Amino acid sequence: MNEEQIAKAIVNAAYRVHIELGPGLLESAYETCLIYxxxxxxxxxxxxxxxxxxxRGIKLNCNYRIDILVEQKVIVEIKAVSFxxxxxxxQTITYLKLADCKLGLLINSNVAKIKDGIKRVINGHL
Incomplete structure (x- = not known):
């Protein structure tokens, strides 16, 4: 699958999760259900x-974590914030650069309609 096909599958899955759960839960709940x-x-x-x-050639463990990486190609960052x-x-752009990925999806589940909470993020350095 290419990045666009993966992104479409992620958006469809996020839609299913949001229909079931709605807004108002913690980020971890949406992340767990999206992974499922x-x-x-x-x-x-x-x-x-x-x-x-x-x-400068030194590997630093700064405790950055990607919420979800799908098919080693698309990063998903989940939020549950007012906006x-x-x-x-x-943050998502930085993760794309560090992971050398082209496409990311920033998903805010704390919205009435999930389509309003999904942002495509492109790595401009590739």
């Missing part, structure tokens, strides 16, 4: 994946 949906769809999923920072702001976008 993605794995049931036959996708390879890694969660809470440690992401080291390489600085997404620039720092959430910056």
């Amino acid at each position: 949906e993605l794995e049931n769809a036959g996708l390879q999923v890694k969660s809470q994946l440690k992401l080291p920072v390489i600085y 997404l702001n620039e720092i959430h976008l910056a």
Whole structure:
């Protein structure tokens, strides 16, 4: 699967989770349910994946973690906040750069309609 196909599967899974749960829960609940949906769809999923920072050739363990990595290609960052702001976008862009991925989805589940909470994020450095 390419990044676009994976992203479509992720959006569909996020929609199913949001229809079932609605807004108002903690991020961890949405993450767990999204992982369940993605794995049931036959996708390879890694969660809470440690992401080291390489600085001047030195590997630093700064405790950064990707919420979900799907098929080793698409990063999913889950939020459950009143609104997404620039720092959430910056975090996702940084994770894309550090993981050398092209596409990320920033998903805020604390919205009335999930389509309003999904942002596509592209790594401009690839």
